[in-house]
Amino acid sequence: MDQFQSQDLPQLLIIRPPLSLAIAESQLSQKFHLLKAWESELPLDQFLTTYACSVQAMLCYPFTPVNADLLRLLPALKLVVSPSAGVDNIDLVECRRRGISVTTSGSAFSEDVADTAVGLLIDVHRRISAADRYVKGLWTSKGDLSSWFQGDAS
Structure with missing residues (x-):
């Protein structure tokens, strides 16, 4: 224009x-x-x-x-x-x-934000992203994933 x-x-x-x-x-x-x-x-x-x-x-x-x-x-x-x-x-x-x-915007994005929050909560609780990062980078050098998580208190 x-x-x-x-x-x-x-x-x-x-x-x-x-x-x-x-x-x-x-x-x-x-x-x-x-x-x-x-x-x-x-x-x-x-x-x-x-x-x-x-x-x-x-x-x-x-x-x-x-x-x-x-x-x-x-x-x-x-x-x-x-x-x-x-x-x-x-x-x-x-x-x-x-x-x-x-x-x-009012509540236009409320449902999407709630869905994302629940998804992130499940991700943290089940360590999905952490396991994904581990498998893509440390698995060959550090061994089994469970041994990596044992020392992790979070």
Whole structure:
């Protein structure tokens, strides 16, 4: 997409680089002009002041504090989107006071996270990953797997 078309899209502010942006960036870039604050040479407050009157939405990842100081710099902001379930980093009272909507992923990933947690618990209890590593690396030099685990109290 060329620079002119990108400028016609609604702006989406992202303050800190998320680990997962690479996965969704091409899709987001088709619908939004991404303002990546971490790529700017300007200090954050100057960067935000530059876009203060035009930024209406912000994609907020954990560890990005959305507090009164930040919100004061973005008077046109109408929406804060958190792709996680948590909102500990977002001042919900201040957002409500300013009429800013806040949305999260809610429980969209709850079942997957629970499944992963149970799988990891079984893995640790049954030592599946440890046995796999042993068979792939130490079996020929250290012998039987049970002798390797006997000294391991964990």
